Amino acid sequence: MKLIQRIGYYLGGFSIGLVVLAFFLNGKKVSCDYGPEARVLKNINSKTLRISPDAHKELKAKSIDSATIQSIIKHGDIQFSKSDTKKEPCSIYYLEGRLQEAVLDLLIENCDSVATITKVIWK
Secondary structure, eight states, rough: HHHHHHHHHHHHHHHHHHHHHHHHHTTOOOOOOSSHHHHHEEETTHHHHHHHHHHHHHHTTTOOOHHHHHHHHHHHOOTTTBBBTTSSEEEEEEEEEEEEEEEEEEEEEEEEEEEEEEEEEEE
């Protein structure tokens, strides 16, 4: 079998596989969250989000709504060096987010069924 025929068979099979894969995954919310930061953010976003009274006062003083907080949590950066991931029963994560020109840090207590913003730090 010539090299050009092998390449043709390979490309033919590869394209058929792509079509089948696109057919099965079409319309599904499939994501590849393999990194530790992506897994933590996905875990926090999948839970009910609560805000402590102190954090609520800080956010209300700056007129920040819940949609903005959700966006910060979705696109923020977890600082594992400042987080306490081994704390029982709820891990504490230090999340850095950007809000227009300001940098906003959140301390999030991640429990089994609920994630709570415990502290807001403005930089």
